[in-house]
Amino acid sequence: MTEISPAKLPRTQSNNIPLGIALMVATTMVFAVQDGLSRYLAEQYNVLMVVMIRYWFFAAFVITIAARKAGGVRSAAHTAQPLVQIFRGLLLASEICVMVVAFTVLGLVETHAVFTGYPLLVAALSGPVLGEKVGWRRWSAIGVGFVGILIILRPGFAVFDPAAAIPLLAAFMFAIYGLLTRYVARQDSTATSFFWTGIVGSIAMTLVGIWFWEPMLASDWLFMGALCITGVTGHWLLIRCYEVAEASAVQPFAYLQLVFVSVIGISVFGETLRTNVAIGAALIVAAGLFTFWRERVKR
Structure with missing residues (x-):
């Protein structure tokens, strides 16, 4: 699962839109590979352990980024809203676990x-x-998007599969996380929010995941290393993306992750793209693009 959300990453200075788009496309490709690796490892080992190790590298990444900023780690860690920041970190870690479980259940x-x-x-x-x-x-766009979700889930046709609600729960959790990120941004810097996201998540996942440690094959450690590297690379590309271009200009290209993930799912894992999923996803993407456009017009 990825965190392609402009609310919590720095975005300033230049507005090189072509470069920003290229970086966003690269970001979605890297995160799609990360999701494929997450699915493979979660099918072999406990989800909590996989996410825990991933968070260790993520925490090292945010500490490195913070250390290079003015004021260092002490400045990045300073917050006027520690309880909200802790809740954000816990919520995101939980959402990632739910998302990875969904990969193994639904693909x-x-x-x-x-x-x-x-x-x-x-x-x-x-x-x-x-x-x-x-x-x-925007309410109309939201309504169209939810029609798309219903088309994908197909409630009322035969027996509704409860597993289909897992990614919907992950989406709801990530939406709350995004809103809380906007909320804390009223007092805390983006660097501070990014720092707390990684550190709180790493601590929480270690406290839980360490009890589910399993021996890992040497070959699978290579996949785990690739998972951690793609996670760090994806976040670095995303940060660079929002540094060189306006978020409103590049954010619509984040939907390409759905395309790249579909290619990996179909070609590597033998998944299929059902007609109702394609139609529903198209409606969701169209509604999302309209929402981004409306926000840009309002600004």
């Missing part, structure tokens, strides 16, 4: 098809949670 294609709706959940909840105004156009 990459259907999991991401449903999860793609999280920006619409953010838009829908931004009013009651943050007090932001949501106009009728």
